[in-house]
Amino acid sequence: MLALLIVGSFALLTLTYGQGSNGLQRGVTAVFAPVSSVFDRALKPARDLVNWVDETFDARGKNHRLEEELQVARKEAVGGKAAVAENAELHKLLKFDQSGAIPEGTEPVTGRVIGLSPTVWFTDVMIDVGTGDGVTPGDPVLNGDGLIGHVSAATGSVAKVTLISDHSSAVSVRVVPAGVQGIVKATVGEPNRLVLSFLNSDKNIHKGESVVTAGWHGEGIESRFPPNIPVGEVIKATIFEQEAQERSVVRPYADLRNLNTVQVLTGGASK
Numbered sequence: 001m002l003a004l005l006i007v008g009s010f011a012l013l014t015l016t017y018g019q020g021s022n023g024l025q026r027g028v029t030a031v032f033a034p035v036s037s038v039f040d041r042a043l044k045p046a047r048d049l050v051n052w053v054d055e056t057f058d059a060r061g062k063n064h065r066l067e068e069e070l071q072v073a074r075k076e077a078v079g080g081k082a083a084v085a086e087n088a089e090l091h092k093l094l095k096f097d098q099s100g101a102i103p104e105g106t107e108p109v110t111g112r113v114i115g116l117s118p119t120v121w122f123t124d125v126m127i128d129v130g131t132g133d134g135v136t137p138g139d140p141v142l143n144g145d146g147l148i149g150h151v152s153a154a155t156g157s158v159a160k161v162t163l164i165s166d167h168s169s170a171v172s173v174r175v176v177p178a179g180v181q182g183i184v185k186a187t188v189g190e191p192n193r194l195v196l197s198f199l200n201s202d203k204n205i206h207k208g209e210s211v212v213t214a215g216w217h218g219e220g221i222e223s224r225f226p227p228n229i230p231v232g233e234v235i236k237a238t239i240f241e242q243e244a245q246e247r248s249v250v251r252p253y254a255d256l257r258n259l260n261t262v263q264v265l266t267g268g269a270s271k
Helices: 002-015 017-098
Strands: 107-116 124-127 140-142 147-154 159-163 170-176 181-187 190-198 210-213 230-240 245-252 261-266
Touching: 124 261, 170 230, 190 230
Parallel strands: none
Antiparallel strands: 107 124, 107 261, 124 159, 140 147, 140 261, 147 159, 170 181, 170 210, 181 190, 190 245, 210 230, 230 245
């Protein structure tokens, strides 16, 4: 085919030699136009395939870039929400510090929860501050809502906090404004319910009254906590005639199932 095209071209050049450039163009066009049309139709599927592949890869590249941008935006959004939540917790702690509830002689050390109780009872957490930060066993621990527990063990950079929802926990408290004193203990399996037993029940208490740490010593229980730290709110009061003693149910102010930023009161006299 190539040989025939070359021979045909020379023949046309010879025949159109005296006709000028216009004749030459007409001759070449006459030979190659049909062939060009055939090759154009034959190569069209190949060109379409190449274009499709090119457009596909281009679209995939754009889609990949969009996915990366979406992931970055999602991380920034989640990070922003986490930062806002942490700022809110720190703001509550700051207000708590400024409220006068923190006793003199103690130094608040702020930490973050890095480990949760391995059981479903929410009895202890691990925090990222330890003896290197001045934290020692027995130090009270709270968050922006109120008391959550005490330090039960500590190393250089980590401490274990036993929560007030632990079965071994007992906190001496006072009901305000009634002034009735007693002890709150955990209800096993219910971190949002504490049982308040009164040592003297000559006064009535009511639903909605606040419970704070009493900070006293006696009846074989030595208070780990300074006075007037918020503990919870009375949500139910009942009288057990068999024991001649009044008991109430207290809901902790702090959500013991969702703890993030906490504060350890270090340097206190009470342990």
